[in-house]
Amino acid sequence: MKEHEYFMRLALAEAEAAYREGEVPVGAVLVIKKEVIARDHNRTEQLMDPTAHAEMLCLTAAVTHLRSKYLRQATLYVTLEPCAMCAGALGWSQIGQIVFAVRDPERGFTRYAPSLLHPKTRWCEGPCASESQTLLQRFFREIR
Amino acid sequence: MKEHEYFMRLALAEAEAAYREGEVPVGAVLVIKKEVIARDHNRTEQLMDPTAHAEMLCLTAAVTHLRSKYLRQATLYVTLEPCAMCAGALGWSQIGQIVFAVRDPERGFTRYAPSLLHPKTRWCEGPCASESQTLLQRFFREIR
Secondary structure (H helix, E strand, C coil), X not given: CHHHHHHHHHHHHHHHHHHHCCCCCCEEEXXXXXXXXXXXXXXXXXXXXXXXXXXXXXXXXXXXXXXXXXXXCEEEEEEECCEHHHHHHHHHHCCCEEEEEECCCCCEHHHHCHHHCCCCCEEEECCCHHHHHHHHHHHHHHHC | CHHHHHHHHHXXXXXXXXHHCCCCCCEEEEEECCEEEEEEECCCCCCCCCCCCXXXXXXXXXXXXXXXXXXXXXXXXXXXXXXXXXXXHHHHHCCCEEEEEXXXXXXXXXXXXXXXXXXXXXXXXXXXXXXXXXHHHHHHHHHC
């Protein structure tokens, strides 16, 4: 759990960078054997691209770096539950593990389609939940 | 229907290009007001990226070209039913219409999560169904 918290704090730092840039504050870090392979945050406004979620950017960076379509050894830490698009992408990559901080009751994949992930992918939730939730609430309070 | 067939034939030409490159033969064309804005085919092997589906490449090219996150005026023609990742991405873009040639009983979004699309997105299936099916069957017969 300490390891999960350590990497989730890096993902939170990415979420805070997104917040400062006026993006929905979600961050992600992709780790293999305790090494950070990719880290990024939501950039949908900056790139004007609705697919530029933190998870998608990390996934594409990681597969490019590793020259492999598959991420079976990797763990993705992300501050918000992935949406179905991201879960579908992570499913294609056969990622080993997904750890997210808080659920997304509106858009989270567990509500829409929990079977999108590869059968061998493990996932859990919880590390840094309150910090992630606070940041998201602050963002949405300010823009409304 | 003639218009659907016309653009689906362009998508089929993309699928044939994918076939020649050793990719799963799926092609897509994105159209706004009868003008082709983007066209591409599956490039998951070439880019070593499991997210490089024809639909994702067309979507990203179109939003970059249009400088807009939304594709409400657009129709996407694709030779195979989109997977959940692509449907989720198309949902975020609020695309106007999706036309696909044949269903994907294994990975198609209508089986996993039909509610992934935006409520206003219309979709239909059928144009050039037999041509698309024949190309896919030829590909999978040859690699097995």
